[in-house]
Amino acid sequence: MVRMEQPAETMSDEKPINKPLEYEGAEDIFEGKFSDIPFESPITPTQLGLDDEFQFNCHPGISCFNECCRNIDIQLLPYDIIRLKNRMETTSYDFVARYTLPFQMDQHGMPGLKLMTKPGTRECVFLGDECCTVYEDRPTACRYYALGSMGVRKKDSATVEDMYFVVKEPHCKGHDEPRTQTVREYRKEQGVDKYDVMNREWRDIILKKRSSGPTVGAPSGRSLQLYDMCSYDMDKFREFIQSSGFTEIFDTDAIGMDRLLEDEEALLSFAMRFLKQVLYGEMTIPQREGAREERLEKRRARIHERREMEAEEEHVSSQAYDMPDEGDAESKKN
Ligand code: SF4
Numbered sequence: 001m002v003r004m005e006q007p008a009e010t011m012s013d014e015k016p017i018n019k020p021l022e023y024e025g026a027e028d029i030f031e032g033k034f035s036d037i038p039f040e041s042p043i044t045p046t047q048l049g050l051d052d053e054f055q056f057n058c059h060p061g062i063s064c065f066n067e068c069c070r071n072i073d074i075q076l077l078p079y080d081i082i083r084l085k086n087r088m089e090t091t092s093y094d095f096v097a098r099y100t101l102p103f104q105m106d107q108h109g110m111p112g113l114k115l116m117t118k119p120g121t122r123e124c125v126f127l128g129d130e131c132c133t134v135y136e137d138r139p140t141a142c143r144y145y146a147l148g149s150m151g152v153r154k155k156d157s158a159t160v161e162d163m164y165f166v167v168k169e170p171h172c173k174g175h176d177e178p179r180t181q182t183v184r185e186y187r188k189e190q191g192v193d194k195y196d197v198m199n200r201e202w203r204d205i206i207l208k209k210r211s212s213g214p215t216v217g218a219p220s221g222r223s224l225q226l227y228d229m230c231s232y233d234m235d236k237f238r239e240f241i242q243s244s245g246f247t248e249i250f251d252t253d254a255i256g257m258d259r260l261l262e263d264e265e266a267l268l269s270f271a272m273r274f275l276k277q278v279l280y281g282e283m284t285i286p287q288r289e290g291a292r293e294e295r296l297e298k299r300r301a302r303i304h305e306r307r308e309m310e311a312e313e314e315h316v317s318s319q320a321y322d323m324p325d326e327g328d329a330e331s332k333k334n
């Protein structure tokens with residue numbers, strides 16, 4: 001199973017769609033990405049809308065049952081992490097450490113996570129003897145399969161539109177089953193809607209970064225750390241918004257801190273707002289009056305204090321350097 005739910009463009013280790021999509025303005029985004037299309041691409045070239053039908057059925061009696069979970073390459077999205085870490089009754093930090101592998105989503109080192117496989121295989125770590133052991137909380141990519149989706153933003157447009165297509169891999173016999181449904185019906189049956197809503201803001205952030213190109217430049221190390229925390233570590237983000245570094249700046253009453261601490265989905269949504277504020281200057285989180293000036297003043301005071309300490313240390317070490325040693329003192333006596 002390859003991950004076929006993604007923002008705007010294919011990942012470097014995945015196979016691209018095998019013909020340019022007919023989509024007004026899309027060529028501006030996709031330019032050059034479809035010129036070397038492999039014939040073995042598992043994606044059918046037909047673009048589907050929500051009410052288009054496709055033929056597919058998957059059920060426990062099918063001969064290929066679980067085959068798709070034995071060769072995975074699945075990127076995890078922020079809401080996937082929340083669902084799975086709660087399923088495993090652990091923290092987001094522990095879940096990420098035990099069940100995921102990091103990778104870089106772009107040349108600027110934007111951190112991504114993939115679902116871990118069992119040692120020495122490409123089999124999903126959650127595949128049990130008979131079936132998926134986390135089925136009710138399976139990731140977005142598992143819910144979509146055998147559909148793929150792609151969010152596309154037309155050049156100079158703020159709107160992101162969804163496209164769908166069928167992913168046909170040779171091992172999957174579900175395409176031969178005599179059952180048709182619309183994309184909308186399939187999404188509902190697989191519980192995709194909730195996942196898409198929860199991951200949408202995150203996808204928009206990635207999409208915005210990709211489409212902004214080199215003019216925006218690489219995010220700072222600090223921005224990447226914040227991105228990592230906001231995307232994949234809700235427990236740490238919960239602690240972060242309770243720290244003095246946050247509460248001294250932001251208006252915690254106005255942002256409804258109590259609700260954020262209780263409701264993880266609201267917290268994820270807030271984390272995305274915070275990320276947009278940090279990365280793109282979209283100022284939607286109210287700050288305390290005078291907080292910025294106060295912070296600058298504190299920073300100046302800290303810098304001043306540090307400089308004074310450094311000057312003091314320099315003074316002491318130069319005295320030590322000038323100090324005559326015992327031999328000098330003796331020779332002066334003589
Ligand atoms: S039909 Fe396809 S999706 Fe279903 S178990 Fe078989 S390989 Fe997996």
Ligand code: SF4
Pocket residue numbers: 001068069072124125126127128131132133134135138139142
């Ligand atoms: S999470 Fe479940 S459905 Fe998804 S690849 Fe793993 S075993 Fe298969």
